[in-house]
Amino acid sequence: MRALAEPNRRRILELVAGAERSAGEIAAEFAITRPAVSQHLAVLRQAGLVEERREGTRRLYRARPEGFVPLRDFLERFWDERLERLRLAAELEEGRRRSGSSSG
């Protein structure tokens, strides 16, 4: 997925995977603006992959190993959701077709 290929986000994860780092330290590694870095961090936090801790005025970040879901688990949920939608869509279609053929 593109989110993964997003090189800056990936790089941020790599940076905070091994050690806790401040927002400033993270931003210093990038050519992009600090707000852009903050936005990437917000996305990573919302996804549960990075956690934030405040120490005085500093914000420290590190990766959350528990936020990482094995591919297999992800795909099981992914396909379960899709198949459920497929079921609903196909049953709706068949219902239409049956009622359509009975009326015409």
Next chain:
Amino acid sequence: MAVRQDEAVEREVRVAARPETVFAFLVDPEKQVLWMGRRAELDARPGGIYRVEINDEAVARGEFVEIVPPSKVLVSFGWEGQEAGRGEHGVPPGSSRVEVTLEPDGDGTLVRLRHYDLPEQARDMHGQGWELYLGRLAIAASGGDPGPDPNQPAD
């Protein structure tokens, strides 16, 4: 928690509709988007393109490999943006396979989906498998709510 990542993912669902009806949802772009993706480009013949945009962040892409109406569709499958060379840990487009079989079951259809040839993954985030958390990341990145962390107790 020793999950073998190279095993296939297998799911199934029973649909109260005939195989012919369900089959159309696998090969017709307009019907495809009713259950997966917001845009789809499907050329359902061997070698034809299979491309499904899930959202801004996630685009599945591969090729149709085998089409047997109304009982089977096999496509190669991966994610755009994870092409070889752009990241060593992804699922490049077309690198895995998704097989869907449709079997009559009374007046309905038993749909079996098997996703195999997946790259072997490590759970260790220092190692491989950046795509592991990908579903959540993709949702969050597109402005959605990925829901509770499956590995965290709800609060």
